[in-house]
Amino acid sequence: MCLGVPMLVMSIEGDVARCEIDGVQREASLMMLDDVRVGDFVLIHAGFAIEKLDPAQAEETVSMFRAILAEGGGPT
């Protein structure tokens, strides 16, 4: 029930965004978010966009994955 999915905002009309992921389109209410723009990634839960993706933080998380790989060799 709490399954939220990140989707790309394709278009916005009033309080409703048309979003897409893997070719699947869905409408989502923007009632809970301000300043959503076309091209943003939003987390959709039960028909509502509940949060916007922060691209810098996403990059940060993935750079930690790269760092642990780079440590290389045997077990740390």
Next chain:
Amino acid sequence: MISDNAYRDPQVARRYLDKLASLTAGLTTPITLMEVCGTHTMAIYQHGIRSLLPPAIRLVSGPGCPVCVTPLSYIDRAIALVRRPDTLIATFGDMVRVPGSSSSLIHEQATGGQVRIVYSTLDALVLARKNPDKKVIFLGVGFETTAPTIAGALIAARREGLNNFFVLCAHKTMPVPMAALTADPQLNIDGYLCPAHVSAIIGANAYRFLAEDRGIPCVVTGFEPLDILQGIDMAIAQILSGQARVDIQYCRFVKPEGNLKAQHLLKEVFEPCDAEWRGLGNIPASGLRLAPAFEAFDAEKALPVAVEPLREHTGCRCGEILKGQIAPRQCPLFRTVCTPENPVGACMVSSEGTCAAEYKYGD
């Protein structure tokens, strides 16, 4: 966005597992982490994470499956409501198969009850508009991620003057039962993997009292396999260094303060109340009820019905499952009497239930 594959790289997973193994190699007593959220439980089973972790790290499943913690009396009331000739029940899918004392919503539907599965509360509003002769009752179950969507629907219903839309409200809030479980000496929880999407709404700061007053490390963790391993790594780092704070692994979506607009919706429509949790009992201030301004939408008050006396299912150990005290295999009914096709308890019904996860992905 960074693609999903970035959060699933098996080589990175291996590195985390090696690191965790060497960090915990010398430990004589295992570290117990609770994954609170049912979606975490599902992901952990799906990716086999429990069996990949070193023996010194024990993961236990918590009470974060909203369908599972909904008490039997609530299901019975929904069944009594659907038996009224003038009602239509709208709900998320999992609820229809949960056994009540003597029936289930799906059984009622087969015998003429009006039940519709919806994807969003806004779909339930559409049903109310299209069926003016029916009282459309939405089953308001779920945590802080779902409750604001009900709040949004109720604000819209009030604006429109829809007077045939109701909510049977049993919303629950997360941090309070986590505090209750922390006090359970049988469980011995050393750290929490906090729910991802609940935290997007309430913010990581909502768990600070657990870290600061009770000394329990918390990590708000995402749902991808590498999110979970990184979250475990962050929790273990806190535990081994004797610290307790709230870290945010899922920082791409979760902020310390959360989603203020959603919190505002919650405040406008609901007020805190004591709540009955399946397995955990009554926990003060752990639920949400409709605020006086929205009472007219409360199905329990507006549509009185006689509810049948409670009849618990003997043998079902959902209560202990929800507290992390036993694993599904320790329930004698698991896989023999209780299966997803023929569930005895809610933990086998819900797609986020621990018994359903073990049935589907356990070896």
